[in-house]
Amino acid sequence: MIPYTYSLHKIHNASNFDFHPDNYSKFKFGDDLVAKAFGEALADGFIKDILVDNPITDQIVVISSPYCFIPTATFAMKNYFVYQLNHWLAENGMLVAQEAKVHRTITYKEDYGELSAEDRMKLIGNDSFHIDKDFLAGKILVFLDDIKITGSHERMILKMVKDYSLKNEIHMLYFAELVNHDIHPNIENHLNYHSVKSIFDLEEIIKSGNFCFNTRIVKYILNCDFNSFSIFLERQSNDFIRNLYNLALGNSYHTIESYSRNLNFIKNYLNNKKYKLI
Known part of the structure; x- marks a missing residue:
């Protein structure tokens, strides 16, 4: 199965982009207002460049990254x-459109955006993706991701498609795509951290009124050095801290040794709060 691929922005140059790198960075760390702008822009581009001339009349299922x-x-x-x-x-x-989820089984602490193409495949190749095949029968599948750098995630999606013997028409959609392969894949981290140089840069996003948790910000906070982490945590609301802990447990981050000190600090903080209330 050869998918149709569409990307709104093409990256030809490592220092010149069609979108604002600071906005992309904020998006990656939970700025929902930027997510709204990006999502609407991608939909508008997909409609204008693809659907207007080639409308899809069958049922579309939109599937976010695993x-x-x-x-x-x-x-x-x-x-x-x-x-x-x-x-x-x-x-x-x-x-x-309908929606479906690709479930993944493995979590890891490595910063994916810093890796080479080979190392990305080594890391993600140990993972496995799962989806509800029966729900997808006879429908058009639109897989959505924010950026395509080396194509390793796409290859894993297509491996899943093959493993499940899916015969669906498939579209792979990206907000941005690296098309100049002379540029090292770590350009992704240049974008990811463009406006986030330390844990304290997260506070503007968190307190903006447009914040939503995602895997990147949870991992970043848990992986931070303990001194900075503890100062940062003191400035956050109880709801934020409780949500952070609940999400970390849900992703089994308590099993990752390098996160243990920060997670134990949160656990003790929450237990002490509960004790004081009692």
Whole structure:
């Protein structure tokens, strides 16, 4: 199965982008307002460049990038992509989109965006993806991701498609794609951390009123040096801390040794709060 691929932005140059790197960085760390802008822009581009001339009349299923318990940043972008796409589908008398989830089984602490193409495949190749095959029967599958750098995630998706013997028409959609392969894949981390140089840079995003948790920000906080982490945590609300802990457990981050000190600090903090209330 050869998928149709569409990307809104093409990366040709390591220092010149069609989108603002600071916004991309904020999006990757949970800025829902940027996720909305990105999702709507991707939907508008997909409609204008693809669907207007080649409308899909069958049932579309939109599928965000794989995750275990904590959604990725792409999940937030997916929500607004679906809203915007559904407006157009409904106005043109077509079926509105459905959604499905790709489940993944392995969590890891490595910073994926820093790795080479080979190391990415070594890391992600140990993972396995799962989806509800029966729900997808006879439908058009639109897999959504924020960026395509080496194509390793796409290869894993297509491996899943082959393993499940899916015969569906498949579209792979990306907000951005690296098309100049002379540029090292770690350009992804240049974008990821463009506006986040330390844990304290997260506070603007968290307190903006447009914040949503994702895997990246949870891992980043748990992997931070303990002194900075403890100072940062003192500035956060009880709800934020409780949500952080619940999400970390849901993704089995308590089994990762390098996260243990920070997680134990959160656990003790929450237990002490509970004790004081009693």
